[in-house]
Amino acid sequence: MDARKYFVALLVVFCRLCAGAQPQVGYQPIGKNFVQAKNYYLLTLLQNYKPASVLIAHDPVLIKLTKTKLAAIQNTLTTCNDVACYTNAIKFNPDEIKAAAERLTALYADDNALGTLVKKHLIPSGAYGEYENLTPAMLLAKAFEQDATAVNYTIDVYAGGRKPNYPAVDSISFNVRDAGYIKVIHDGAVGLTTDKDNSKLFFLPAMNYALHCLQINGRNDAANDEPMTLKANKEAYKRIKNTNWNKYKYTLILVPGEGPELPGVAISAGSIARCRGAAAKCKEGMAPFIMVSGGKVHPYKTPYCEADEMKRFMIDSLHVPADVILVDPHARHTTTNLRNCARLIFRYGIPVAKPFITSTDKSQSTYISGMADRCLQELHYVPYTLGKRLSPTEQEFYPLAASLQINPVEPLDP
Known part of the structure; x- marks a missing residue:
């Protein structure tokens, strides 16, 4: 979608929002x-x-x-x-x-x-x-x-x-x-x-x-860390209200988790690497927030939540302030990393007209860019509009209100 068509589509969405019908x-x-x-x-x-x-x-x-x-x-x-x-x-x-x-x-x-x-x-x-x-x-x-x-x-x-x-x-x-x-x-x-x-x-x-x-x-995975605005996201949610969004090109940097395959392992090497890359970009001033995304997924019935462990690593090892980090502790698949990020942008009052970016490894970043068909198959909609490719590991996305639709066949993260 070129810039003009995207602007027109966005204008239509906002007109509907203002009319209260959306x-x-x-x-x-x-x-x-x-x-x-x-x-x-x-x-x-x-x-x-x-x-x-x-x-x-x-x-x-x-x-x-x-x-x-x-x-x-x-x-x-x-x-x-x-x-x-x-x-x-x-x-x-x-x-x-x-x-x-x-x-x-x-x-x-x-x-x-x-x-x-x-x-x-x-x-x-x-x-x-x-x-x-x-x-x-x-x-x-x-x-x-x-x-x-x-x-x-x-x-x-x-x-x-x-x-x-x-x-x-x-x-x-x-x-x-x-x-x-x-x-x-x-x-x-x-x-x-x-x-x-x-x-x-x-x-x-x-x-x-x-x-x-x-x-x-x-x-009861759908209740992980809830109510998040009073628990895992309390500090960042409070900071959202006072953020000068005009200072930043992007609203946030989304970091999809990579679950460990072995029992007893809290965080994978892949998640650690992705956190390092996102923290560096955030310190450069690319976005005011980092969102880490991933639930209790791998291996089966793991007690460790990918997002919570990534937040802990960034605070303890990378010294990223807690009020910079938002968590999505529910996503169980790559599609819902993007969907849940878009959802929280809408729910938390983050500007929906401004893009966010994903920061991950080259392989996953390429996969995410071509994930629309999988979203249609599993969610029956695409929860984002694809923006520009910034680098082999970074991609722009614009959140869509379609992300708020409940998925009736995924009770752990509907």
Whole structure:
């Protein structure tokens, strides 16, 4: 894309942002359960935005759905002898998804609680940007369908043992063929029927079971370092507000992590080298911040977070101030290194019209520059616009609001 075309495209984005019909820079999602909010944001809003939760809690159609679901789960306790029998009863089935989506659409009005929820939260969040061209009522329905799909996927993988997209690092922690595993599933179903809170809203039994599955698998990765603005990114986030962006050509330098392959190793040689290069560029004044990106990925179930270890190395060994370093402790793939960086730029109020750069080794830098097709395949969108190639190890990128779209089939980093 040449400079003129990019400027026109950017102008269109900003006009939409100003009109309030698109994601808002600086929007902060609500909900204290970060795993839940990141995976199932509409369901989180319906639970936490009281006017909306009261509206749906008293709707007779949705009340009936809740009672039917809980009765089906109760029935599994005496009739099921295999995992699929339990999970099929707990998950949203196609008829439930259709009925709930239609009912939410019928309940929607521009001037009621659901209308406010869509206008004040759903659209500004960008979490369902894939449906931005739909009417608000249809956006609400599609957002529910997406969350239901995400809940079902989580249960399939972390209860049923379905292979995730990256089984070597993201798969279930249990041997689903073990004779004793059925008790794990049974006990989870019992929990759903004994917790009276599950009867309050129609989606709670299935959603809470999905969250239970992530918890017992030790897979609450989406909550790493959260709330980041009060923990890992506290110092840098505070400094963002007082940064004179006109002094810098770039907003930040993104450093994608390279996970160690051996158990017990906290940081790889590749990550160390990338940190050194980025720290040198930052000291030259290229950008006011460095963002290190990478979750607890390699090897399987590692206790070490790539981003946290890179930040620690830069502070302790390279003497980079803590308020210079932003962390993304969630990315599990190269695509999400870029996506999560773009997300944090939007969430933290960093200028979206100014580019950021990646600083890594030559091989990965070349790969990243040609990664658009992989992004389309795995994320169904490209979260950035490619800028100029600066050197064999450095590439410009412009963040796009598409990055805010939730990925319903990556519950560890949705």
